[in-house]
Amino acid sequence: xxxxxxxxxxxxxxxxxxxxxxxxxxxxxxxxxxxxxxxxxxxxxxxxxxxxxxxxxxxxxxxxxxxxxxxxxxxxxxxxxxxxxxxxxxxxxxxxxxxxxxxxxxxxxxxxxxxxxxxxxxxxxxxxxxxxxxxxxxxxxxxxxxxxxxxxxxxxxxxxxxxxxxxxxxxxxxxxxxxxxxxxxxxxxxxxxxxxxxxxxxxxxxxxxxxxxxxxxxxxxxxxxxxxxxxxxxxxxxxxxxxxxxxxxxxxxxxxxxxxxxxxxxxxx
Numbered sequence: 001x002x003x004x005x006x007x008x009x010x011x012x013x014x015x016x017x018x019x020x021x022x023x024x025x026x027x028x029x030x031x032x033x034x035x036x037x038x039x040x041x042x043x044x045x046x047x048x049x050x051x052x053x054x055x056x057x058x059x060x061x062x063x064x065x066x067x068x069x070x071x072x073x074x075x076x077x078x079x080x081x082x083x084x085x086x087x088x089x090x091x092x093x094x095x096x097x098x099x100x101x102x103x104x105x106x107x108x109x110x111x112x113x114x115x116x117x118x119x120x121x122x123x124x125x126x127x128x129x130x131x132x133x134x135x136x137x138x139x140x141x142x143x144x145x146x147x148x149x150x151x152x153x154x155x156x157x158x159x160x161x162x163x164x165x166x167x168x169x170x171x172x173x174x175x176x177x178x179x180x181x182x183x184x185x186x187x188x189x190x191x192x193x194x195x196x197x198x199x200x201x202x203x204x205x206x207x208x209x210x211x212x213x214x215x216x217x218x219x220x221x222x223x224x225x226x227x228x229x230x231x232x233x234x235x236x237x238x239x240x241x242x243x244x245x246x247x248x249x250x251x252x253x254x255x256x257x258x259x260x261x262x263x264x265x266x267x268x269x
Contacts, residue, residue: 007136018139019103022041030042035145051135052099053102055109059112137166140163163248164218190210209234
């Protein structure tokens with residue numbers, strides 16, 4: 001079982017790897033479009049900077065976080081867009097410095113939460129390790145958009161385990177975002193890590209199960225690849241349906257990606 005320290009160490013590593021993806025780019029490259037319609041590379045970093053600002057505030061200043069959340073309550077998507085525009089007004093070097101600084105601050109603030117306490121968040125309070133795992137999900141998804149825009153492939157690591165577990169815990173988000181009733185019974189998730197280890201979550205006798213590569217599973221739940229391009233198998237009618245609905249984040253699903261949109265065909269090696 002991963003400790004809070006394990007998750008935070010891996011989150012900090014993911015943040016720095018993403019920073020290194022963009023630190024040598026010129027201004028034109030920062031403004032290059034990513035596969036997310038209407039989002040440039042600068043937008044992706046600005047969004048992540050806002051997310052870490054939010055998480056760091058939630059962990060260190062609950063009253064300040066409540067103020068931000070109250071201001072965004074009526075239109076959270078609009079607030080996210082406004083924050084993205086706020087941060088991407090900075091020149092690239094300044095934006096990158098803020099991304100690193102606020103990412104580091106969020107990791108330090110989550111580490112300082114007393115054991116057993118939870119952190120206020122947008123819908124429900126969360127344990128620091130779960131909120132840190134949500135951060136790993138955000139960095140993975142938006143980092144994939146940046147990598148795709150730059151035409152580079154990120155090497156998957158064991159840090160994906162936190163995202164697999166987070167997606168298991170948030171299985172119902174895809175149903176809820178579409179106004180559907182989630183199934184009562186849990187799934188079994190069995191995915192192979194980048195080093196060949198089996199990561200399994202859920203009852204062994206579950207009727208519905210998902211199997212495949214951990215990286216493909218993470219690309220599915222962040223909706224950065226279409227299921228047709230991924231080496232994932234569903235057993236059970238509900239699991240098969242879920243492959244079309246899966247998302248590890250709240251709110252609208254977004255457009256997702258088209259079959260065959262990327263030349264790397266991530267599910268084929």
